[in-house]
Amino acid sequence: MTKRSRRGGLASSDRLGGYGFVSPAVLLVAGLLYLPFLYTVYLGFTDYDGLYPASFVGLENFRRFLEDPALTTSVRNTLMWAVGATVIPVGLGLLIAVLSYGIRGGAIYRLPFMLPYALSGAGLAVIWGFILQSGGAANDVLGALGLPGATMRFLVEEPANTIAMIIALTWQQAGVNALLFLVGLQSIPKEPQEAARLDGATGWRLFRHVTWPLLAPLTTVVVGLSLVASLKTFDIVWVTTQGGPGRNSETLAVTMYRDAFVSAEYGYGAAVAFALSLVTGAVSFMYLRRQMSASKEGIV
Amino acid sequence: MSLGGIMRRAVLIVLGLLWLLPTYLLLVNAVRPATEYDSDHIWTPSGFGFFDNVRIAWDAAQLGESIGSTALYAVVSPMAGVIVGALAGYAIVVLRLRAGFWWFMLIFGGTIFPTQMLLIPLFLGYSSNLLYDTRSGLILIYAAVCVPLAAFVLRNFFTGIAYTLYEAARTDGASSWRIFWRIYLPMSLPALGAVFILEFTFIWNDLLFGLTLSQSESVRPIMTAVSSLSSAYGGKSIPVVLAAGLFISLPTILLFLLTQRLFARGLALGQY
Numbered sequence: 001m002t003k004r005s006r007r008g009g010l011a012s013s014d015r016l017g018g019y020g021f022v023s024p025a026v027l028l029v030a031g032l033l034y035l036p037f038l039y040t041v042y043l044g045f046t047d048y049d050g051l052y053p054a055s056f057v058g059l060e061n062f063r064r065f066l067e068d069p070a071l072t073t074s075v076r077n078t079l080m081w082a083v084g085a086t087v088i089p090v091g092l093g094l095l096i097a098v099l100s101y102g103i104r105g106g107a108i109y110r111l112p113f114m115l116p117y118a119l120s121g122a123g124l125a126v127i128w129g130f131i132l133q134s135g136g137a138a139n140d141v142l143g144a145l146g147l148p149g150a151t152m153r154f155l156v157e158e159p160a161n162t163i164a165m166i167i168a169l170t171w172q173q174a175g176v177n178a179l180l181f182l183v184g185l186q187s188i189p190k191e192p193q194e195a196a197r198l199d200g201a202t203g204w205r206l207f208r209h210v211t212w213p214l215l216a217p218l219t220t221v222v223v224g225l226s227l228v229a230s231l232k233t234f235d236i237v238w239v240t241t242q243g244g245p246g247r248n249s250e251t252l253a254v255t256m257y258r259d260a261f262v263s264a265e266y267g268y269g270a271a272v273a274f275a276l277s278l279v280t281g282a283v284s285f286m287y288l289r290r291q292m293s294a295s296k297e298g299i300v
Numbered sequence: 301m302s303l304g305g306i307m308r309r310a311v312l313i314v315l316g317l318l319w320l321l322p323t324y325l326l327l328v329n330a331v332r333p334a335t336e337y338d339s340d341h342i343w344t345p346s347g348f349g350f351f352d353n354v355r356i357a358w359d360a361a362q363l364g365e366s367i368g369s370t371a372l373y374a375v376v377s378p379m380a381g382v383i384v385g386a387l388a389g390y391a392i393v394v395l396r397l398r399a400g401f402w403w404f405m406l407i408f409g410g411t412i413f414p415t416q417m418l419l420i421p422l423f424l425g426y427s428s429n430l431l432y433d434t435r436s437g438l439i440l441i442y443a444a445v446c447v448p449l450a451a452f453v454l455r456n457f458f459t460g461i462a463y464t465l466y467e468a469a470r471t472d473g474a475s476s477w478r479i480f481w482r483i484y485l486p487m488s489l490p491a492l493g494a495v496f497i498l499e500f501t502f503i504w505n506d507l508l509f510g511l512t513l514s515q516s517e518s519v520r521p522i523m524t525a526v527s528s529l530s531s532a533y534g535g536k537s538i539p540v541v542l543a544a545g546l547f548i549s550l551p552t553i554l555l556f557l558l559t560q561r562l563f564a565r566g567l568a569l570g571q572y
Contacts, residue, residue, distance in 0.1 A: 001444075016423075017395060017476055018392075018396070018397035018398075018479075019397070020391075021387045021397075021480070022388045022391040022392065022397060022403050022407075025447050025451055026383060026388070026406060028444040028447050029351075029406070029407050029409075030406075031444070031446060032418075032422070032444035032445075033410040033413055033418065033445070033448075034409075034413075036413075036419075036420075036421035036425070037413045037417050037421075038421055039421035040417045040418070092315075095311075096312070099308045099312050100312055103305065109309070109312040109316060111316075112315075112316040112317075112323070113316070114556075115323055116319070116322070116323065118549060118552050118553035119549045119552075120504070120505040120548060120549050120552060121546075121551070122505075122507055122545065122550040123546065126526065126544070127325070127542065127545060130329065130541070130542060131322055131325060136323075136339070137322075137342055139323075140342075171319065174319075192473060202304065202572075228470045232355055232415070233510060235507045235508070238526040239507070253561065256416050257416075257419070257511075259421065260420050261419075261512060269420055273414070273419070273420070276416055277414045277416065281412065295338050
């Protein structure tokens, strides 16, 4: 156990052996994650199209990127996803968790929200493609309730198609966010809430002044996770609308995929991917820092 | 019951019913025989044709082969990934690798790259090395993606095991390789299982790698197959597409129901 035995002959041969144990992980990660990442960064500064050798074009892709009208739409949609697919599912998840926490049969009340989470992204897209089709279930419901939108072609018109898909994602994600908040509610200290309750605080005031501040670190984490995931939205858009019609529901992730693998413009696609990962990287970094402090406080 | 309690339940019930509407539509129309489908009557059930619908989808998109391949990817890759990750965690924590923290950061750093940043080089590299559209190619990339999380969880897990255990085994003459397989790996089965389940779900649901790195019906993963099914079909065959969407979600629905809590905790660390 002492320092001496760690430095002894036994331990130092272990240490050499240690490189053998760690190398499969390092090789896999370096070869299939780091190397492609670096190569994408490089390609973003070239005009590689898969046929002719790549030549260096400097910032040309990024300049073109700023002038591309499809890109303006794509950035707008991505921002809509980032805000909508974060605020709505996290807000509803929090609401469901707080309302169902501590009441008898809470798990049963939560069940309707949990079922959609287990569906795959492609499964989700298939269902909502069916619900949102023109003259489909969404139109029926809005018509029956006398709300506007009974004749709206949800998957065709922009930005309705993006909003509709955000609602689809909300339907899937609210439950798992509720589950995360529930774990948080169970692990925050009980004393402050008891004390506040003794002082006569109930309902909204108890939540606003006691529970919410205690949940804040966890909320940061949940918001961060949703934000990073929604910035990279691909599956549901690709399967439901393929980014169309006329590229009007594309997100940056879809634009990147289309440019690279449909148009074979690898250089340009790599530049879009690079821009996308700069944004997600910045967001991840900000929330990871918060997550560190949250885990220090023992919340997560 | 207090007024507040009634209000809470009322809000939950209204929201819950709203949430059940799509679930209801999915179930009713996925079990409806394909021939009975009529876009003006989607709200009322008619007949039971779920298995026929799945069979039609199965034949049209050759789901059987895709499901077989996907099951292979979703089992073999996380298994390889967690063992490779566990080996790294073992080397760093138990064998006290020099500069272990930096090795760990190098491996765990693999989680920060968005999938989009990997696709083009992987596609180009796979194409020129005969890995494109092969099962081994997909197993390889899925395994690599599993490694960082496994190393993270297992490193934490091994930190909690007393070092004397290792020393005692060494004194008894066991090699560090043997100690890993006989003592440390069996001890960490619960942690390995948790990582395995998360990675299984990730791979089963993956669309992007499958879309980019495979093409043929026997290699492409299930989500890719179903997404092609949904774009190729229209009108009358909606029950077929819905049945397929539901059918391929069954493994993850089952896993989720069995391990809800685990999902919630694992999600916080396994989002990438």
